[in-house]
Amino acid sequence: MRHSQTLIPTLKEVPADAEIASHKLLVRAGYIRQTAAGVYSFLPLGNRVLKHVEEIIREEMDRVGAVEMLMPALQPADLWKQSGRWYNFGAELMRVNDRHERQFALGATHEEVITKLIGDEVKSYKRLPLTVYQIQSKFRDEKRPRFGLLRGREFTMKDAYSFHQSTESLDDMYDKMFRAYSNIFRRCGLDFRAVIADSGAMGGKDTHEFMVLSEIGEDTIAYSDHSSFAANIEMAPVNNEYLQPNEEAKPLELIDTPGRYTMHDVAQYLDQPLANGMKSLLFKVDEEFVLVLSRGDHDINEVKLKNAYQATNVEMATEAEINEVLGANAGSVGPVHIDQIDVIADHAVRSIMNGYCGANQDDKHFINVCPDRDFKVNAYYDLRFIQEGDPSPDGQGTIQFARGIEVGHVFKLGNIYADKIGAGFLNEQGKQETMTMGCYGIGVSRTLAAIVEQFHDEDGIVWPKAIAPYDLHLLTMNPKHQDQFELSESLYQQLQQKRFSVLYDDRKERPGVKFADSDLIGLPVRLTVGKRAQEGYVECKVRATGEQFDIHISELDEKLT
Ligand code: ATP
Ligand code: MG
Numbered sequence: 001m002r003h004s005q006t007l008i009p010t011l012k013e014v015p016a017d018a019e020i021a022s023h024k025l026l027v028r029a030g031y032i033r034q035t036a037a038g039v040y041s042f043l044p045l046g047n048r049v050l051k052h053v054e055e056i057i058r059e060e061m062d063r064v065g066a067v068e069m070l071m072p073a074l075q076p077a078d079l080w081k082q083s084g085r086w087y088n089f090g091a092e093l094m095r096v097n098d099r100h101e102r103q104f105a106l107g108a109t110h111e112e113v114i115t116k117l118i119g120d121e122v123k124s125y126k127r128l129p130l131t132v133y134q135i136q137s138k139f140r141d142e143k144r145p146r147f148g149l150l151r152g153r154e155f156t157m158k159d160a161y162s163f164h165q166s167t168e169s170l171d172d173m174y175d176k177m178f179r180a181y182s183n184i185f186r187r188c189g190l191d192f193r194a195v196i197a198d199s200g201a202m203g204g205k206d207t208h209e210f211m212v213l214s215e216i217g218e219d220t221i222a223y224s225d226h227s228s229f230a231a232n233i234e235m236a237p238v239n240n241e242y243l244q245p246n247e248e249a250k251p252l253e254l255i256d257t258p259g260r261y262t263m264h265d266v267a268q269y270l271d272q273p274l275a276n277g278m279k280s281l282l283f284k285v286d287e288e289f290v291l292v293l294s295r296g297d298h299d300i301n302e303v304k305l306k307n308a309y310q311a312t313n314v315e316m317a318t319e320a321e322i323n324e325v326l327g328a329n330a331g332s333v334g335p336v337h338i339d340q341i342d343v344i345a346d347h348a349v350r351s352i353m354n355g356y357c358g359a360n361q362d363d364k365h366f367i368n369v370c371p372d373r374d375f376k377v378n379a380y381y382d383l384r385f386i387q388e389g390d391p392s393p394d395g396q397g398t399i400q401f402a403r404g405i406e407v408g409h410v411f412k413l414g415n416i417y418a419d420k421i422g423a424g425f426l427n428e429q430g431k432q433e434t435m436t437m438g439c440y441g442i443g444v445s446r447t448l449a450a451i452v453e454q455f456h457d458e459d460g461i462v463w464p465k466a467i468a469p470y471d472l473h474l475l476t477m478n479p480k481h482q483d484q485f486e487l488s489e490s491l492y493q494q495l496q497q498k499r500f501s502v503l504y505d506d507r508k509e510r511p512g513v514k515f516a517d518s519d520l521i522g523l524p525v526r527l528t529v530g531k532r533a534q535e536g537y538v539e540c541k542v543r544a545t546g547e548q549f550d551i552h553i554s555e556l557d558e559k560l561t
């Protein structure tokens with residue numbers, strides 16, 4: 001590609017709103033431009049790198065037998081109401097009305113659409129398992145869109161969904177996806193870790209995030225210095241904007257013996273219905289108390305009381321308040337004590353309800369242990385209380401902290417969506433069963449930014465080979481010199497015939513400008529046609545190492561491959 005024919009608007013100045021390297025550099029090097037807060041256009045170079053990441057993803061998805069399709073971004077509200085997420089996704093879900101005042105959501109993710117589709121089209125065990133994926137724009141009205149491509153409001157995601165007749169089949173695909181994700185991020189050149197994650201608003205059980213290690217990452221990873229244990233310490237979304245703590249509160253009666261609880265105790269509390277029919281559980285974590293309220297298997301919520309000793313004058317919430325806090329889950333939870341709620345989460349409780357629950361491991365931390373499952377899966381919940389230097393949860397080494405950028409996320413959803421949306425199949429015996437699902441996301445545009453975070457220096461981007469927009473940057477020092485001009489033109493043709501992709505800076509700019517732009521743009525190898533053109537020599541610079549040497553054009557082939 002000739003520089004003069006494409007659009008690479010490089011900037012000398014750092015954009016005022018850019019705080020981090022990837023944002024600054026992708027704008028300065030002419031890869032992206034902001035169209036609105038958290039909404040970006042990909043210019044020709046940006047589009048090329050995005051496509052390179054997508055190609056790696058496609059290859060690895062195809063390899064595990066996932067098949068590509070494309071779903072609409074515009075989705076009927078009814079589907080989101082069916083899953084309940086119309087009510088509990090919150091303001092992040094972009095909502096629009098059509099001319100008939102019918103409600104729609106702009107796809108923040110596609111569980112609803114795909115579950116409905118597969119439920120309608122697949123009726124027999126013979127068609128399972130089935131895994132589909134798409135690469136598509138997602139919309140989320142993030143509270144704080146920032147950091148350029150890292151947290152956008154419109155961004156590119158690869159999302160895959162798998163459908164199974166058994167949990168064994170799901171486990172199998174989950175493992176394959178886990179390996180595919182590792183391959184993808186390794187091929188992108190990234191230094192990353194797979195960590196145990198919080199299943200948050202998505203629901204589901206086993207879940208891992210893929211974290212690119214970076215100081216500017218918004219997540220904190222707790223990992224062991226002596227084993228492969230690594231987990232995100234993030235808490236579930238805090239939803240307390242309208243809830244004020246009651247300063248004058250007195251002890252809540254239910255807690256008569258704060259302190260250690262064994263699994264046996266936990267089970268007993270779970271069996272103790274409250275007056276209104278809810279099951280409840282209260283236990284101590286450090287100086288804080290956690291109250292669990294639930295009824296039914298899936299729709300369970302945890303309510304954390306900031307300080308149980310201040311937690312009296314507790315009033316029953318009104319139906320409307322409950323709906324606002326708990327969204328669609330409210331129906332099966334029933335009235336809750338709402339006065340001092342400050343965190344709503346359902347994942348931790350789900351693990352308790354499922355029977356793999358916890359006890360105080362020491363005086364300090366409450367850790368979920370699960371007797372008959374992989375311990376790590378449930379450990380994440382209490383990691384929010386963990387400190388650097390603590391013993392780690394799998395008994396090996398001590399806890400260290402690192403910052404990470406979440407680039408991928410894999411979930412075992414189970415049958416939460418299939419149940420709600422209605423995706424069933426006939427098994428071998430002709431009996432109706434509910435499908436079991438997994439979902440697997442990668443932030444494609446975020447991955448791109450994460451790569452720049454790990455691959456840059458003070459002069460610009462330093463692309464890993466697999467992602468770079470072009471293989472080679474061909475520069476002419478002075479295109480007015482006939483020798484230089486002719487050699488550049490013929491090299492441009494020859495290199496492309498040899499299947500190199502080439503960005504050819506044919507502009508009539510000063511060499512200094514071209515060199516600076518070249519470092520900024522960050523292609524792996526720069527070839528400069530200059531003073532020694534007549535002898536057939538060009539200067540070669542390796543962007544990553546800064547290594548610079550003259551090379552005869554007859555040796556280029558060998559040197560470049
Ligand atoms: P985060 O915790 O950063 O808000 P998430 O957990 O909400 O991300 P998921 O629902 O797991 O995101 O979506 C799958 C992937 O999509 C994430 O792992 C991330 O790489 C990407 N992603 C999510 N939100 C954004 C965003 N606002 N901008 C760019 N990429 C995003
Ligand atoms: Mg999010």
Ligand code: MG
Nearest residue numbers: 209234406409
């Ligand atoms: Mg997350």
Ligand code: MG
Nearest residue numbers: 209406408409
């Ligand atoms: Mg996530």
